[in-house]
């Protein structure tokens with residue numbers, strides 16, 4: 169199975185490294201000419217994953233057409249750009265493994281749903297979980313959810329990508345795997361705010377637990393299975409992303425919690441903090457589904473410039489309720 173990777177950011181590059189195990193050939197499409205040049209000439213992605221020596225069997229290209237000979241494509245462009253990138257190429261029946269985490273603005277579609285609408289003949293899988301790119305690229309032990317309705321394709325992808333230090337756990341719940349990854353980014357911003365505003369570790373733990381209740385309510389309303397949400401792509405990724413400034417979403421929240429504006433924090437960044445784009449769409453999707461998501465509303469208020477103290481007060485002043493989802 170020759171693997172192609174769409175997206176030369178940190179995660180696309182780390183996944184290319186996973187797929188290149190044993191010197192298997194991997195073709196990676198990157199949007200930036202300097203990323204293509206740096207991978208091909210120096211086996212390093214200096215722009216997005218600096219300092220990690222890459223396998224020489226990874227070749228980079230700036231032309232999406234070159235991916236035509238691949239047997240499966242890992243789609244690792246940021247969620248808001250997946251539609252445009254897939255629309256530029258002929259996917260046909262090549263399986264697409266969606267690795268971006270988000271919900272598309274405007275349509276409120278999950279990335280897999282976007283892919284289906286652009287490439288209706290392509291089988292769909294989702295790879296998601298607690299995965300900081302630099303750790304995966306360094307070969308540190310990592311486990312992910314690999315969700316695909318087609319059991320045969322799921323097995324072939326798991327066999328092709330799996331390794332002792334990269335363990336795909338199988339699931340048929342594509343929607344559940346996607347919802348965990350999309351929602352956790354918004355909740356990670358909230359946890360970063362708790363850190364930035366110095367609210368303490370009790371508050372952070374409470375936010376993770378109540379945030380997970382929020383993720384579960386939304387996920388169940390959208391047809392996710394509860395066990396997927398409690399798995400690697402849901403709770404697992406939530407815990408990772410809410411725990412470390414290695415997370416771009418958590419770091420964005422730290423800045424907001426310190427009273428800096430979203431405009432300032434997002435203005436010159438080259439890397440993507442997906443939660444900032446997902447938050448407003450998630451608010452709309454939750455309203456549409458009739459699901460209460462107070463943490464998501466609070467993150468949106470902060471992104472729109474509401475004062476930190478005011479947003480925290482509003483969250484803490486909500487009427488007490490039963491703990492059950």
Ligand SMILES: NC(=O)c1ccc[n+]([C@@H]2O[C@H](COP(=O)([O-])OP(=O)(O)OC[C@H]3O[C@@H](n4cnc5c(N)ncnc54)[C@H](O)[C@@H]3O)[C@@H](O)[C@H]2O)c1
Pocket residue numbers: 175176177178179180181198199200216244245246247249253267268269270299300301302438439440441442
């Ligand atoms: N970095 C991680 O640790 C990690 C882990 C798991 C999942 N993800 C997810 O993978 C996806 C990609 O993130 P990343 O970390 O690889 O990116 P990144 O932040 O390292 O790099 C930004 C990427 O966005 C691309 N980009 C910017 N504008 C674009 C446009 N107009 N069209 C197409 N692409 C454009 C750039 O080419 C680059 O590949 C995101 O959905 C992210 O949530 C990231």
Ligand SMILES: O=P(O)(O)OC[C@H](O)CO
Pocket residue numbers: 269297298299300301353356405408409414415416417418440441442
């Ligand atoms: O840096 P973040 O916040 O985009 O998180 C990266 C991955 O999604 C963690 O699983």
